[in-house]
Amino acid sequence: MMELTATDYNILDAIATGKVEPGTSPSYFVDYCDNVIGGDPKPLIAAGYIDAGHFINGLTEKGKQALANRDQPSA
Numbered sequence: 001m002m003e004l005t006a007t008d009y010n011i012l013d014a015i016a017t018g019k020v021e022p023g024t025s026p027s028y029f030v031d032y033c034d035n036v037i038g039g040d041p042k043p044l045i046a047a048g049y050i051d052a053g054h055f056i057n058g059l060t061e062k063g064k065q066a067l068a069n070r071d072q073p074s075a
Helices: 006-016 026-037 042-046 061-070
Strands: 050-052 056-059
Touching: 006 026, 006 042, 006 050, 006 056, 006 061, 042 050, 056 061
Parallel strands: none
Antiparallel strands: 050 056
């Protein structure tokens, strides 16, 4: 399983909070993440956290669960 960094969570948050809306082109999303957040979303897409094809469609269940788990203390 991929170990998520604070930057990864910021990328997921950008989708979850609507800063990056469904229908955004992946190339624009990569540029946005690079310029605004300072990270690369491609590993998150490849790992299945972000639903992306021709467009960014939102977070997958895995991505939503990662955000939910972020605030949970480790067991």
